[in-house]
Amino acid sequence: SKCVYTYKEHRDPMLKKRDDFEDILEERRNSSDLKYALRCYTPVLYKGVTPCTSSMLKSMVLQSDQLHYVINQVSKETGKATDDIKEEASAILEEMAQCLQLSTVRFFAFTLSKAFKTLFRSICVNEDGIQRLQQAIQEHPVVLLPSHRSYMDFLLMSYILYTYDVALPVIAAGMDFMGMKFVGEMLRMSGAFFIRRSFGGDKLYWALFSEYVKTMLKNGFAPVEFFLEGTRSRTSKSLTPKLGLLNIVMDPFLKGEVFDVNVVPVSISYERVLEETLYARELLGIPKPKESTSGLFKARKILSEDYGSIHVYFGQPVSVRSLAQGKVNRCQFNLVPRHIPRRPSEDIASFVNDSAYRLVRAQEENMVLKPWVLVASLLLQYHHQNQAAGQKRGIALGELTAQAVWLRDLSRQYGAFLHWPGTVVTQVFTIILLALLEQGLYFFELLSQAVILLSCASYRNQALHVFVRPALLALAIHTASSNQKQEVFNSFSFLRNMFSNEFILCPGATVQDFEEACYLLVKTGALQFTQQEVLVTERGHRTLAFLSTMLDPFLQGYQVVCRFLCEEATETLTEKQFIPAVRKFIKKLLLAGFYLLLFLRFSFVCVCVFFFTSAFYKMHNCVLCVCVCVCVCVLSR
């Protein structure tokens, strides 16, 4: 059978070599910020750079063949005069374009230094990664892909690059920021360009936007930075990638307009995200406050809190050329002029999609995990069990410590990038626990308890990528009707498909994922393989139990939505009505005393809702029923 265990030694995640970190705030604490902000800044540029200004870029875009073509097309379709459309285009571009200015950057360098020093204990950066980045920038146009957990991300990126004398990026930002008086313009002058959240049908907008990004990239004006996940992840779990911008930045390579494009995944791990409680509230249905300058001022109280440290890991630059090697036939662009916009062919669409997943995985791999994350995972599992048993007691500190050490070793073997502060384990936990208690882990009031638990869950989520494949296997073994390898694989494959929008699971890589999971579980002595069967070892039970419990909240989330769809949903539910309706449904369940712990999984419900909304319209009802059955059957064991 195809699912034989062949995961090779050399892919052992434990052997992954990672760079050392350097704290950039340390120097800031010891020397003048003003001097730092005014220092000489001479970054290395792309060797093929055509020097140009922001305004030249705009005119290049407006004069491009692509735009001419689209303008003529739009003019034909709408009957508007081309001149009018040109003016419209020019206005859109004006609204979109960045105007990177060093003086603004210097201003930010100064103020951010002050702010960062108050907020964070350290900002740790891998300097080797910076050096690789510098090299990459010189060789080819570069795309920076940071993970997105906080508004801070792009300010932080530019701040770090400025500190290391690396070329400052231009950043794709949501239009929301532009609404902020003054701040929007400041961001624009520090390299942000603004895009509308949705412009699906607007040909002109799409042409302008893609041409603008491509022009900056091709000319080596600056590295282009955007967030693959499209939006901030509210749950600390990587979101499935959005492909629009990735398509755009890969296009110049595919069409031969540049020799190669280097894509650099950047993993930013926060010990504590600034928006922590905000996210939890948002997940509970309290709308996100609109971005505004006054809001920013009101939020200044966060300055008084401690947000720990940040780890920023610049990953290995990935050459798009080598990614595309053997996957894309570039000759397909030979028969039609390249400036005529065309829907990407099937092989390109799947190539971009695959690459996107690989890149998000590359981000995940280098996310630094704190002890906190592991402890949160353990605490949540205990909490659930206690709740289910109707108890309201905590866990003994000694036991928790022992558990955490066990989990630490396990996650190391699974290749987690742990940042474990020496041997003072107990001390660390004590601090954490105290913090938890202070914030009211055992409050009885529904809303605040939920907020705390959701925050906890979001810590747990940071470690999900380490465990997700083995966890799926553990669950598969649990649910499979027999120990036959093929059975287990089938069940794994079903679960994996079901969760394909929940976790970062590269499409079409079921066999690889299965092999990876088998390899890890065999390596840690939890599983044994015979010719035909999969056997759980004596000491493997604990690992498997932990792993499958990790996925429980997700399963339950899906289950509730399925129940809702079966029991309550009417055919005419729109997407807007859907989420509040599910919320109401869950509230009803909770009040009826059903599964009290379900409340915790609220977040996941929200996340998976989008998946199910589309599923609701597209999928056949019986498929949904299968989902439900499996969820229920898993839970009933």
Next chain:
Amino acid sequence: MASNSSSDRQRIAQQRLRIIAGHLRAPVDSDSTILAAECKAQGSKTDVSSERKTVPRRRQEILKWNGWGYSDTRFLFNKKGQAEFTGKRYRLSGMIIPALQNWFEGTFGASVQHKSPAMPILTSSAVQPPTLNEAFVDELKSTGIPCSHDAEDRVFRGHGHCLHEVFALREGKVGRVPDIVVWPNCHNDVVKIVELACKHNVCLIPYGGGTSVSSALECPPEETRCIVSLDTSQMNRILWIDEKNLTAHVEAGIVGQELERLLNESGYCTGHEPDSMEFSSLGGWVATRASGMKKNIYGNIEDLVVHVKMVTPQGVIEKGCQCPRMSTGPDIHHFIMGSEGTLGVVTEVTMKIRPMPEYQKYGSVVFPNFEQGVACLREVAKQRCAPASIRLMDNEQFKFGHALKPQVSSIFTSFLDGLKKFYITKFKGFDPDRLCVATLLFEGDREKVLQHEKQVYDIAAKFGGLAAGEDNGQRGYMLTFVIAYLRDLGMDYYVIGESFETSVPWDRVLDICRNVKARIIQECKDKGVQFSPLSTCRVTQTYDAGACVYFYFAFNYRGLSDPVHVYEQVEHAAREEILANGGSLSHHHGVGKLRKEWMRETISDVGMGMLKSVKNYVDPKNIFGNRNLI
């Protein structure tokens, strides 16, 4: 009146001869005509009608057996380490080239101390004894057509000038070579040979000038039949000239320089000047769809050919008239042109001829960068005012050309050069590491040439181009003729290289140049080449819809265990890159066996089927079994 005008014409012809000889020959001094004659015809003094042997049957008497060109002409680094070009045949011959050593060592990280000399002579033990088809040989001998199975003769016809072929020869390695060489003297001889070959089932491989760079002359190793190399070099007469229609009927074995020289004597020219014209033959041009440097005025081979006669196993194929154009179904000439010796032997060709141009002028333009240069060429093509030749060299090639400047005789010239350099780099602000140069060749009436020249320079000025003198232009064209000799020099010092070409639409020119050059550099790095290679290109032809681009690529192979294999991998990658960037498989070198693997994607399955069905009909027994093309 009549006699007057004819003597006038002769005088003008003499004068034109001197001019046209320019880029091929030794310095124009008092006895330039004599030198010119020496260059093209080994000093024989006969006229058009008499039989002439530009290329003797024993080619090795005047040509290198394991390198390019004439035995007496080569580059070498003398005891002082200065480069020298030996012989008397070229303008550069006998001169010292002071800058070459520095350029060579700097570009390749090579050293004139580290030699990698070739095997001086061929050991006949390296050559497999011939597989002879006795019955065929007996009947062939009874026809009286000269033939030989001498090892040297056979080895000489078993290769073209691909890098791997020459490299193997330099190491004294010989693979499968033809078993017999025959020298037909006329069309009828060929008919007899082909008949005999069919009768006795032997394999025929036509051989013209031997300048192939597509492995087209390599004998297929799997061929078990007796392989006969059919050398057309003795079929080299102009059979008639038709001055009313301006056509000439020529035997296909004639080599380019001989054809031009003979026609020049009557005041005509074909204007077809491929870079290999000293050695390549008319039949070879037809069989590979050759292109000439001056195609802008005279056209490529397909524009020049009026009538072709080809001997195939099914008989002789030719049109029944000499008409300028016909609407009679697909043009059968297009089955012949580009057939690469797989269907038959081209024996006679009627070609268009033109009166010799009255005036010829070189020129050059310096551009601040390659992009501007390409934009200018595109504009020239758009306005359809391209001179006889216009070529754009990139920065690396400009420097290369510069390194080939012969020693200057006077302080004044070197002062002028310095001044020129100062003007361009300092006053005009051109970056010496980015600027590039276009070389130009104008031909025609004096007045028109001057007018044309002005038009082109005006366009160039719009793209920031500065006229940079005739000398630069002329040296640019000289590079074409000596480049193959330079490769031999490189191979003496651990440097191997090759050139290859493509054609590409205008909007792709810049992209393909950049990407292919970068790909070569990257592949070399990946394959363990220690020193960054020379990777350079030039745009050599302009068309309405695109251009022809030529790449040079060479590297220092010290430290590599199998340099030829590395070379082949890099060239393969470069060709893939060309195709991925919308370039063609070949513009004029042909497919041969080297590029066969890409034919299907180039011409589609149906296209392949069409070619194969033609082959199956014309040559069902695969008598013309060189296995090129399909």
